[in-house]
Amino acid sequence: MRVLARGGGLALLWRTVLTAALVCAIGLLPWLSHTDPALTVLKARSAERDPTPETLNAIRDKLGLDDSPLALLGRWLGGLLHGDAGQSWVSGTDVRPAAAQALGVSLLLMAGALAVACATAAAVCARTLWLGSRRRLGDRRAGGTGAAVLAALPEFLVASVLASVIGVQLGWLPALGWYGPQWMVLPSLALGLPAGALLGRMLDDLLPSAFAEPWALAATARGLPPQSVARQALRRCVPGLLPNLGLFVVGLTGGSVAIEQIYDIPGLGRLTVRAALAQDLPVLQTGTLALILLAAATGILARLAARLVIGPALRDGALQSLHRPTPPARGIAPVLYGALLLAVIGFGLPRDPLSLDSSARLKSPSWVHPFGTDALGRDILARIAHGALNTLGTALAVTALALVTGILLGLLPRLSAPVVDTVNALPPVLAGLLVTGIAGSGPWTPALAVAVVAWSPLATHTAALLQQERATTHLAATRALGAGAWYLLWHVLLPAVLPPVTRHALLRLPGIALALAALGFLGLGAQPPSPEWGLLLAENQPYAERAPWAVLAPATVLALLGALAVTTASGVRLPRPKRNSRPAERPGPPAPQAPPDTKPPRADTTLTAASTSPSPTS
Numbered sequence: 001m002r003v004l005a006r007g008g009g010l011a012l013l014w015r016t017v018l019t020a021a022l023v024c025a026i027g028l029l030p031w032l033s034h035t036d037p038a039l040t041v042l043k044a045r046s047a048e049r050d051p052t053p054e055t056l057n058a059i060r061d062k063l064g065l066d067d068s069p070l071a072l073l074g075r076w077l078g079g080l081l082h083g084d085a086g087q088s089w090v091s092g093t094d095v096r097p098a099a100a101q102a103l104g105v106s107l108l109l110m111a112g113a114l115a116v117a118c119a120t121a122a123a124v125c126a127r128t129l130w131l132g133s134r135r136r137l138g139d140r141r142a143g144g145t146g147a148a149v150l151a152a153l154p155e156f157l158v159a160s161v162l163a164s165v166i167g168v169q170l171g172w173l174p175a176l177g178w179y180g181p182q183w184m185v186l187p188s189l190a191l192g193l194p195a196g197a198l199l200g201r202m203l204d205d206l207l208p209s210a211f212a213e214p215w216a217l218a219a220t221a222r223g224l225p226p227q228s229v230a231r232q233a234l235r236r237c238v239p240g241l242l243p244n245l246g247l248f249v250v251g252l253t254g255g256s257v258a259i260e261q262i263y264d265i266p267g268l269g270r271l272t273v274r275a276a277l278a279q280d281l282p283v284l285q286t287g288t289l290a291l292i293l294l295a296a297a298t299g300i301l302a303r304l305a306a307r308l309v310i311g312p313a314l315r316d317g318a319l320q321s322l323h324r325p326t327p328p329a330r331g332i333a334p335v336l337y338g339a340l341l342l343a344v345i346g347f348g349l350p351r352d353p354l355s356l357d358s359s360a361r362l363k364s365p366s367w368v369h370p371f372g373t374d375a376l377g378r379d380i381l382a383r384i385a386h387g388a389l390n391t392l393g394t395a396l397a398v399t400a401l402a403l404v405t406g407i408l409l410g411l412l413p414r415l416s417a418p419v420v421d422t423v424n425a426l427p428p429v430l431a432g433l434l435v436t437g438i439a440g441s442g443p444w445t446p447a448l449a450v451a452v453v454a455w456s457p458l459a460t461h462t463a464a465l466l467q468q469e470r471a472t473t474h475l476a477a478t479r480a481l482g483a484g485a486w487y488l489l490w491h492v493l494l495p496a497v498l499p500p501v502t503r504h505a506l507l508r509l510p511g512i513a514l515a516l517a518a519l520g521f522l523g524l525g526a527q528p529p530s531p532e533w534g535l536l537l538a539e540n541q542p543y544a545e546r547a548p549w550a551v552l553a554p555a556t557v558l559a560l561l562g563a564l565a566v567t568t569a570s571g572v573r574l575p576r577p578k579r580n581s582r583p584a585e586r587p588g589p590p591a592p593q594a595p596p597d598t599k600p601p602r603a604d605t606t607l608t609a610a611s612t613s614p615s616p617t618s
Contacts, residue, residue: 014415014418015296015418015422018418018419018422019289019292019296019422022288022292022422022426023073023285023288023289024073025434026281026284026285026288026434027069027072027073027076027281027285028069028073031069036056037063037065037089037279037281038056038057038059038060038063038065039051039056040278040279041059041063041089041090041278041279041280042055042056042059043278044090044277044278044279044280045090063089072281076281076282076285080286080289083096084096085099085282085285085286086282086286087282088275088280088282088283089278089279089280089281089282089283090275090278090280090283095282095283095286096286098271098283099268099271099283099286099287099290101266102266102267102268102270102271102287103268103290103294105178105265105266105267105268106256106267106268106269108184109184109187109188109191109252109256109259109260109265109267110249110252110256112184112185112187112188112192113187113188113191113192113195113252113256114192114248114249114252115188115192116188116189116191116192116193116196117191117192117193117195117196117199117248117252118196119192119196120150120192120193120195120196120197120199120200121196121197121199121200121203122200123200124196124197124200124201124203124204125200125203125204125207128204128207128208129207129230129233129234130226130230132207132208132210132211132216132229132230132233133211133220133226133227133229133230133233134226135211135220150193150194150197155190155191155194155256155258155259158189158190158193158194159186159187159190159258159259159262159263160262160541160544160551161544162175162186162189162190163175163176163186163262163263164544164545166186167186173185173186174186175263176263176264177263177264177265178263178264178265178266183263186263187256187259187260187262187263187265190259190262191252191256191259192252195248195251195252198507198508198511199241199244199245199248201507201566202241202244202461202500202504202507203234203237203238203241205500205503206237206240206241206500207233207234207237210233210236210237211229211233213236215232216229216232216233219232235309236310238306238309239306239309239310239464239468240306240461240464240465240468241464242302242303242305242306242309242464243299243302243303243306243460243461243463243464244457244460244461244464245302246298246299246301246302246303246460247299247420247424247456247457247460249298250291250294250295250298250299250424251424256269257269257270257273268287268290268291271283271287272284272287272288272291275287288426291426292422295422295424296418296422299417299420303417306464306467310468333563333567334564334567334568337560337563337564337567338564340560341388341557341560341561341564344381344384344385344388344557344560345384345385345388345389346385347370347381347385348379348381348382348383348384348385348386349382349385349386351379351381351382351385352379352382353378353379353382353383353385353386353387353529353531354378354529354531355378355379355382356376356377356378357373357377357378358376358377359377360373360377361373361374361375361376361377362374362375362543362546362547362550363377364547364549365549369381371384371549371553372547372549372550372553373550374536374539374540374543374547374550375539375540375543375547375550378529380536380540380549380550380553380554381553382531383531383536384531384533384536384553384554384557386531387530387531387532387533387535387536388533388557390530390532391513391516391532391533391534392513392561394446394447394513394516395509395512395513395516396509397447398447398450398451398454398512398516399454399505399506399508399509399512401451401454401455402451402454402455402458402505402508402512403455403458403501403502403505405451405455405458405459406455406456406457406458406459406461406462406501406505407458407459407462407497407498407501409455409459409462410458410459410460410461410462410463410466410497410501411462411463411466413463413466413467416459416463417460417463419456420456420459420460423452423453423456424453424456424457426453431449431450431452431453432445432446432449432519434449435448435449435452445519446515446516446519447516449519450512450515450516450519454508454512454515457504457508458501458504458505458508461500461501461504462497462501465496465497465500465501466493466497469492469493469496469497470493474492475488475492475493478491478492506565506566506568507565507566509561509562509565510558510559510561510562510565513533513534513558513561514533514534514537514558515534516532516534533554533557533558536554537551537554537555537558540554
């Protein structure tokens, strides 16, 4: 008990230090970015007013900006201890009521988006559940590329299409404002569909291994209903995804800035980012602190829920491994998608992406312009092809860095868990502003900003899989044969973790590519007329009704990248280990002989303690 209490105390101290460091960095943001806070506040209050020295001095005197940044931060923290978060530098109103109202709106939107995400994930896994519960799955990985295409679509594009088609043209649902339950349907769909598709793909990746465990074979042989077997298979796989589900919850709350902007929703994400752009420090610090506390609470609840579902097996070390070493999958789908993507790039590279033609503005696709033209008469095919070189190259580099960082930090869950919760609480735009303030603006600023936050879901996934793999009977047997810690790490743990985490990283590749370009559009990296894919989507979005091809073309290519990523991820396997491989024996008494190869479970196999589900006879 003392050890557990000491570990919990250290984790709480680590979280407190990280939160204090982040709040201090935000408090120093105007001075880190070398901008005049008084000038920024004046522009936010009244853009037409001249920034005369007298006006700026009056703002400094009123807000106390002549004091040091640490003095300002100390005053804000002192008021926070008494329930006073200060007053907004821009509007002059109290911060706490506005932040509390925005948090309530974001939580309600998050609940709706989470319901949509769970329904979407269930639809993605439905075929695997049906086949697996009837023993028709085999070694085949179910689930097509439709989920990957949906997960690759940018949220603001889905929101724009839903708002223009369902809200404006058909008039079925309201598309602007926040006045009741009807107003939360479209934004919940826009947020929940891509997140649910990604979550469903991750769950679909674990289910075949769960259906191959002895308890599932015995349950099917004893005639348990397929629905019961499928339900227990879900229960077996959910603990490995609960931490990532917690990250989705926080991301849906703080990272829904684009959705809140499109639908005019007064949520916490939009409030925080607007305060960051206006350098309204009291609002920015209060909003960020609320997001951090929400992330910490969600992460703790997710870990407690995982222990509640699978805790006894974790404690007793009586799990079966969900890792099944199978030969690499072969298929024509990755080759087909890769060939299509290369064809688009190859046909577009000889064209000029910057050539303007005022007489060919918003032209529909033709032989001359296969993907049409944009509002300035530029060839969209050329811009997509030239933008692919920079966008895909940087996205691959950031994904590789995030994968390595996520795996390394996932091996140290006590150190990384508080960092993950803190980092995941930051909206990408706010992370970009902080990185810009510290490292300065430049072409690599978006890559650095995305890399700062992209590793967190991979570290969470790694830690969750390691926790279950360390509790397997296979690990205990290998250790009994004389295996040391390094042998277990390299030959048991990492082979079980690397394939699913690598597949997870590939599934996030399209989202990373979009996040990089979106930050560049906000002025934190490459500027127009750079042909990055995110810039193409953002520049052409106002013309979606007049020229839908201007948005559909880059969105289709991005979806093609998602399909390529998920089909390539499905082939990430480790080969079967050699039959004669044995761990190196440690010095000491001779270890017991390795048992012979076990035969497949018979029909009368009983459920052991490795199962997390109740016995079929209960």
